[in-house]
Amino acid sequence: MILPLTLSALLTLGACTTQPESEPTPEPIEHPQPEFSTRDSNLFANPSFEDDTESPWFNYAERTPNWAPFAITEPGHRSDHSALLDLDSDDPDQPTARIIHGVIQECPAPTFPRYISGTYHIDQWERGTTNQYLQLVVIVWNARTKPKGFNLPNYQIAVPLAGIANPPFSMLNRKFVMGAPQEPTTDEWIEFEYDLEQLFNDQWGLTPTNYDYLRVFFEVRYDGRTEDEPRALAHVRFDDLYLGPESRATPETNDESPDPTD
Numbered sequence: 001m002i003l004p005l006t007l008s009a010l011l012t013l014g015a016c017t018t019q020p021e022s023e024p025t026p027e028p029i030e031h032p033q034p035e036f037s038t039r040d041s042n043l044f045a046n047p048s049f050e051d052d053t054e055s056p057w058f059n060y061a062e063r064t065p066n067w068a069p070f071a072i073t074e075p076g077h078r079s080d081h082s083a084l085l086d087l088d089s090d091d092p093d094q095p096t097a098r099i100i101h102g103v104i105q106e107c108p109a110p111t112f113p114r115y116i117s118g119t120y121h122i123d124q125w126e127r128g129t130t131n132q133y134l135q136l137v138v139i140v141w142n143a144r145t146k147p148k149g150f151n152l153p154n155y156q157i158a159v160p161l162a163g164i165a166n167p168p169f170s171m172l173n174r175k176f177v178m179g180a181p182q183e184p185t186t187d188e189w190i191e192f193e194y195d196l197e198q199l200f201n202d203q204w205g206l207t208p209t210n211y212d213y214l215r216v217f218f219e220v221r222y223d224g225r226t227e228d229e230p231r232a233l234a235h236v237r238f239d240d241l242y243l244g245p246e247s248r249a250t251p252e253t254n255d256e257s258p259d260p261t262d
């Protein structure tokens with residue numbers, strides 16, 4: 001990134017000699033721009049799962065039987081690693097009715113971040129039940145400022161990314177944002193981005209303020225599966241996750257733009 005390189009160069013100069021403030025700034029070295037995950041504004045730590053010294057991602061596999069572990073493995077999205085969520089109802093350790101594979105991170109986020117984005121890749125998908133899906137969830141934790149008429153300690157939105165056309169269940173403090181494809185695309189990295197501030201305003205009527213932190217989930221799961229249903233299989237990777245003020249969506253190509261030579 002240009003800014004850190006420039007700053008680094010200035011610090012190097014400062015360490016050697018006392019430079020007047022009018023000293024011309026050295027030209028930044030040209031480096032390829034990082035894809036997504038090292039943006040300074042990202043509130044997620046280790047958003048691309050490449051740093052094996054940090055463990056900001058966790059889940060509830062050791063605390064509740066409905067959760068299952070995740071793994072950080074090869075490959076990644078334009079990188080070496082990603083978070084692998086490996087759902088298989090044939091696994092004897094997975095309960096029949098509900099299983100959740102996911103990664104979670106808690107972000108203090110004193111200023112509510114406008115955007116959430118990332119990529120996912122579905123290596124394998126066999127539908128075993130109607131409510132088998134991928135989603136992200138953002139919980140506003142310990143909110144002192146609450147939506148009008150709401151009196152629970154946290155409120156949240158869930159955004160299914162693929163797999164379901166209707167909310168899988170109803171929950172007092174969770175609003176589902178529908179609109180993702182019911183049948184997932186497999187064998188391809190899929191980018192997603194949502195205007196989180198807009199979603200909270202649409203669903204809860206406010207931009208969250210005055211809370212402890214945001215608890216963010218990226219999941220693959222099923223709910224309400226019965227023993228007589230077929231095998232449910234979903235081998236899903238998440239990578240390059242982002243929570244912050246910047247949109248990183250790739251602008252759509254406009255084929256009808258005027259030819260500048262006309």
Ligand SMILES: [Ca+2]
Binds near residue numbers: 048079081240
């Ligand atoms: Ca990665």
